Amino acid sequence: MAGTPDDALGWVQRADRETSLLFDVFVLGNRTRTLVVEAMRGAGLRPDEYAAYSVLFEEGPLSLTQLAMRLGLPLTTVADHVRAMTERRHLRRNANPTDGRSTLLSLTAQGLRTHRRASRSFELAHAALREHLRPSEEASAREMLRRITASTERAIAALPARRAG
């Protein structure tokens, strides 16, 4: 309950009362979502849908599990996306030649067109952000983001033991 209405530092970072790295990630995620939502108004896909289309476009065909891992989302969430994409006839399923238990997902011609159209809007956001980051800064930012993501992955795995302990 620190801070008074006159305290100009009331809503900026304070050395004595630190929020966590997780809070910084939360705020960054919120701001980038705002950027992409603004850029993608009327683009035909929401930002999270666009991410799923992009992964299939860039890296498909993929199994549901691979798609979920690549997006960093729970399987159930990705299954919802896949259902919606299938209903729009944007997704094709083929037998997985290396694993008879799973199918591989890829975009249909219609899905590819939808992705390409949405890409133009997404690129507005991407270009606007890159204008404000030096290329060297972007490279080190991406490396750092992946390091934190890898640490988060290990933290998720360690959580049950920590909760029990």
Add this chain to the structure above:
Amino acid sequence: MAGTPDDALGWVQRADRETSLLFDVFVLGNRTRTLVVEAMRGAGLRPDEYAAYSVLFEEGPLSLTQLAMRLGLPLTTVADHVRAMTERRHLRRNANPTDGRSTLLSLTAQGLRTHRRASRSFELAHAALREHLRPSEEASAREMLRRITASTERAIAALPARRAG
């Protein structure tokens, strides 16, 4: 449509077909959300609610606008949080002595108790993550996250001109 089922690189980063920094932020946000959601099962607050309570706890009293800025969320989203918190009797509104048009929000005793209880669960996630990041790494990660957030802010401001141009 690159990648075949046999291509081991199919769902990892590929030098020739890069996703964007925004995608890396999206994945990191998803993984940290999973970490915090797992840690906060049964904690009585969802992670995004917990963030709002935390900001008011650490930095309140705040106006609605200040709270939204600090969380990096649209005003309308934060107004929904505030409505829910008010219904739970977790939020108090007081006149803003420096601005008659706005009120200042702070947690009630009941809101503080709810925040404190949820904190114990959140700290499980925070501690698990810190175990996998060196303190020096955490400091530079936070600095980098804030630099990207600031760049995103400038990109959001530049978007209308870019869209028109």
